[in-house]
Amino acid sequence: MTHTFAIVGYGTQGVYHWKNLQQIDGAEVKGIYDIDPRANDDAEADGLHVYESFQEILDDSAVDFVFICTPNDSHHDYAVEAMKAGKDVLCEKPAMMTSAEMEDVDEVSRETGKLFMVHQNRRWDPDYQVIKKICDEELIGPATYLEQRIHGSRGIPGDWRQLPEQGGGMILDWGVHTVDRLLMMVDSPVVDVYGVRSFVAGHDVDDGFQAYFRFANGFRALVDVSTNAYITLPKFYLQSATGCAIIEDWEMNGRIIRHTGAEEDDATPIQAGVGLTKTMAPRIMDYAKMASTTPPVEELPLPEVDSDVMDFYRNALAAAEGREEPAITNASVIRCLKILEAVIRSDETREVVHPEQA
Ligand code: NAD
CATH class of the missing domain: 3.30.360.10 (Dihydrodipicolinate Reductase; domain 2)
Incomplete structure (x- = not known):
């Protein structure tokens, strides 16, 4: 089974995850969305599709995973919208600006049955x-x-x-x-x-x-x-x-x-x-x-x-398929923010x- 990713925010971490995901069996990155034209040029040079808007990612039925790699204030809304559109979500840390935002996202994850997992790579x-x-x-x-x-x-x-x-x-x-x-x-x-x-x-x-x-x-x-x-x-x-x-x-x-x-x-x-x-x-x-x-x-x-930090990605795919529990639980992330x-x-x-x- 292959999971198709779209990366939101193609800066330092977006590029890092694009490179890492190439080494993971069962994962491919289709494209990116970024508000900066320079990031879009980089993505095109890397052979990636550039989405015109975040909505375009939500509408793309080929994409089942969204990886949020934008500055921290945009994580909440992107995560909620992606899960409501039926996508599993990986998100850079800090997951959210506050524990209240994270509780909200956890609730949406439960309601939609979609994975939300934070990149607590450290x-x-x-x-x-x-x-x-x-x-x-x-x-x-x-x-x-x-x-x-x-x-x-x-x-x-x-x-x-x-x-x-x-x-x-x-x-x-x-x-x-x-x-x-x-x-x-x-x-x-x-x-x-x-x-x-x-x-x-x-x-x-x-x-x-x-x-x-x-x-x-x-x-x-x-x-x-x-x-x-x-x-x-x-x-x-x-x-x-x-x-x-x-x-x-x-x-x-x-x-x-x-x-x-x-x-x-x-x-x-x-x-x-x-x-x-x-x-x-x-x-x-x-x-x-x-x-x-x-x-x-x-x-x-x-x-x-x-x-091996690559286990983070392997676990994410397995967790989305219901084969493993998520390595980073939302409860642990909420507790840390509190x-x-x-x-x-x-x-x-x-x-x-x-x-x-x-
Ligand atoms: P960055 O500034 O290098 O890249 C951010 C990218 O997001 C830029 O290309 C920018 O144009 C784009 N962007 C900004 N606002 C956007 C929006 N609203 N919609 C779409 N694109 C937008 O930042 P970074 O270092 O890659 O950090 C991104 C996230 O990764 C942050 O949450 C940061 O805390 C986290 N981070 C995690 C680690 C780690 O080791 N886990 C390390 C560094 C950064």
């Missing part, structure tokens, strides 16, 4: 998959605290991403990825959120944010997104009572340090700065110097993961917000 990122594996398999024992960071220093690109009315800003950009991934990792309600947005670049949208989360099961997390970090901090840092894991960068530099359970000599105070400290004395990694024969801590490489709204509310009120009940 769930397939190797760094996230590795940190999730360490957490799931308790490779450092039960995890208690996570720091997740996305740091860059180029500010927000000078396009619609700087405009609030089009859904610009980092909460709706990397916030949607980082908080989505956090919620996928921790199976517990978010009881406390404290968020602070940054506007240091002088735009009307946030150029970054930090948010602390406390889950009902006691897990704590920091999400830190910055577009003015000239020195970047590690992307993932996971703690437990008996170990730590770190992923430094996109190149997957990182390691695990964990306690072996072996007996250990009491720490000797060290000279630290101008004073002495016993509490913060580092672990002795040179075991030859130690009385015990079994080292109390060991260093391990990061585990391997097998992750937690992000709690971050914004916390920033505006300067108070801790309690989005979910224990």
